Amino acid sequence: MTILELVEPAPAPSTAAPVRKDRTDLYLSVGLTTVVLALLAWNIAGFPTASDDEGTYLAQAWAVQHGKGLAHYTYWYDHPPLAWIQLAAGSWLPGLIAPGLLAVAAGRMAMLPLQAAGLLLVYVVGRRIGLPRWAAAVGLLTYGLSPLFLTMGRQIYLDSFAVVWILAALALALTPRKHLWHFAAAGAAAAVAVLSKETILVILPAVLVALWQNTARSTTRPWAFGAFASGLVLVGCFYPLYALLRGELFPGEGHVSLFGAIQFQLGSRSGSGSIFTAGSGANSLLHSWLYYDSVLLVAGAVATVAALVLRRMRPVAVAGAILIAVALRPGGYLPAMYVVQVLPFFAIAVAGVLAWVVSRFQSWQRWSVIAVAVVLAATVVAPRWYVGDRRALTANDNAAYVEAARYLRAQPPSTVVVDDVLWLDCVNAGYPQDRVIWFYKLDLDSEVAARLPGGWRDVDYIVSTPAVRQDPGTLPTVSALLENSTVIASFGPADGVIEIRQVSKEPS
Incomplete structure (x- = not known):
């Protein structure tokens, strides 16, 4: 027996009942995700029309599955290969269950678990930037019910992989536990995002903002940034290392190269023109996005700019603002699937600004504000979305x-x-x-x-x-x-x- 035991009495045994974890967030996010996923899966083989890009990525996944290399033809470093390597892990299953399906339709079904993860991460990021449950749910539904998501989210695009991983990096950088392994995992997730689609690299500053806001200056911040950089570099270096070991890092006679592909993407690829120039590729593309969903694109852009002044919203707002700036640059190349990266950040920004507006009112007034928002959603948003969503659920374009x-x-x-x-x-x-x-x-x-x-x-x-x-x-x-x-x-x-x-x- 020690001296301490003699001086202090032994603590009485606890009779308190164990505290039960609140699983409301889990049930709410999973329930809403299930609803959206059912809509996404409904008629996924019929709409939208299969694109050559989808077939290309699916064929590259097939090559990985069958040990044919990174592509069904010579891999020329057009995009990093990690997205279709991920696709290869699951794209075989739908075709095995239903062999009569169009190959692209089977590949789309293999994308559903990825989209489920993206929907859940929209909710998680919303909660971790301080949104109440109802606002995080609004963000998830705004994202998932958008006709643009029900169209682009069904297709086999590298951007879908990249945006899910960058959302994961944001969620990890905003962790309330602030463990170093979370920050290292955030860096690794950001690297996987870039190795899935290189253009997502422009959003990296948003993750750094989240990391800065979620750490203390004198204690955890230096270690957190060190852990993040370690995860980012250790995972990200595999791609250039692969090219180096194959003798394909630099341009040369008789082989493809990583830097040669980068030079093509940055300097040789013809641009889409300005979105403000009538008849340009970028302008036509913008109008096609607005045709599917002008509500989320316009409201999301406005909410993104407004959210820049709200500290907790700033990581999401920075991501959205960067994506807007890149789309607005004159002369650059703007691909059709670029909007896939934009949608989740716009949806969270809309939900966040709405939550901020509601919080400005007294508790007895908030129900009036929410009622007005519901009426606007029912009279303005729902009719516009109904047309696009109905087409996604009924058209047979394939x-x-x-x-x-x-x-x-x-x-x-x-x-x-x-x-x-x-x-x-x-x-x-x-x-x-x-x-x-x-x-x-x-x-x-x-x-x-x-x-x-x-x-x-x-x-x-x-x-x-x-x-x-x-x-x-x-x-x-x-x-x-x-x-x-x-x-x-x-x-x-x-x-x-x-x-x-x-x-x-x-x-x-």
């Missing part, structure tokens, strides 16, 4: 692709030129991989040209789709195939017809 895939599966294997939407369907149907040719590679890949010593005459069929016909003048072999072939089957309406064309061996 019927022609489904019929073309079914036709190709029934034919004996041959040398066929297709877009990347149908590439994997042909391979899965038993066509030899080297005899299914993505149309872009006919004129742009010397290895493909070497397999066709007779040029277009060595091709048996070409499947003419809107993507194949989009700009044939820049692809002379594709043009020759279209000119020297006849239609043997066609599917779909005239403005989006898909034709199976048999190639004549003699010029017409």
Whole structure:
């Protein structure tokens, strides 16, 4: 027995009941996510129209699954490969369960767990920047019910992987526990985001703002930033290290390179023009986004600017403001899927500003403010969203692709030129991989040209789709195939017809 035990009496045994954890956040976020996910999955095979980008990323995931390298053709460092490596981990399952599905439709289903994680993280980030439960729920629903999300969120885009990982980095940087491993994990998550889609790198300052606000200057902040930098560098260095070990870090004769691809992206790629210039690619793209959902884009942009003055909202506002600034820059390249990165930050900003406005009123007045917001949502937002959401749930824009895939599966294997939407369907149907040719590679890949010593005459069929016909003048072999072939089957309406064309061996 020690002296301390003699002086101080032993503590009485505790009779208090164990404290039960409040699981309201868990039940609320999971319940709302389940509802949105059901809407996202409904008619996912029918809408929107399958794009060549989706087919490309899915084919690259197939190459990873089957040990064919990082892509189904020579990987040229166009984008970091981590997104389709992640896709490869789960894209095999839907096709195994329903083998008759269009390959892109099966790939879209494999994206659903990722989108569920993104929805949950929108709620988590909202709560960690101080939003009340109802506001975090509004943020989740604003994001998930937007017609833009129900359209773009269904598609197989690298941006979807990147934005989920950057949201995870924000959630970890805002951790209330402030453990160093959380900050290191935030750095690792940010690195995974960049290795999924390199353009997400511009949002990194938002994570640093969150880290700064969530740490104390004299104690945890230096260690937190050190841990974050360690996670970021240790994970991020794998990609350039991979290129270095393969002798492909710098441009050289006879091989692709990482820096060569960066030079192309930054200097050689043609821009989309200014969004303020009528008729430019960027202006047309902005109008297409506004067509689907002007409510979230306009309200989100306004809320983002307003949220910059609210300290707790600043990490999310900085992310949104940077994305707005990048979209507004003149002459840069603006891809169609760029809006995928914008939507969650706009949704959180809208919810955060709404919560701030409500908090300015006395408790007895808040219900009046909430009632006004509900009425506005029901009379202004709901009618606009109903049209877009209804189309997402009912349209069947991929019927022609489904019929073309079914036709190709029934034919004996041959040398066929297709877009990347149908590439994997042909391979899965038993066509030899080297005899299914993505149309872009006919004129742009010397290895493909070497397999066709007779040029277009060595091709048996070409499947003419809107993507194949989009700009044939820049692809002379594709043009020759279209000119020297006849239609043997066609599917779909005239403005989006898909034709199976048999190639004549003699010029017409």
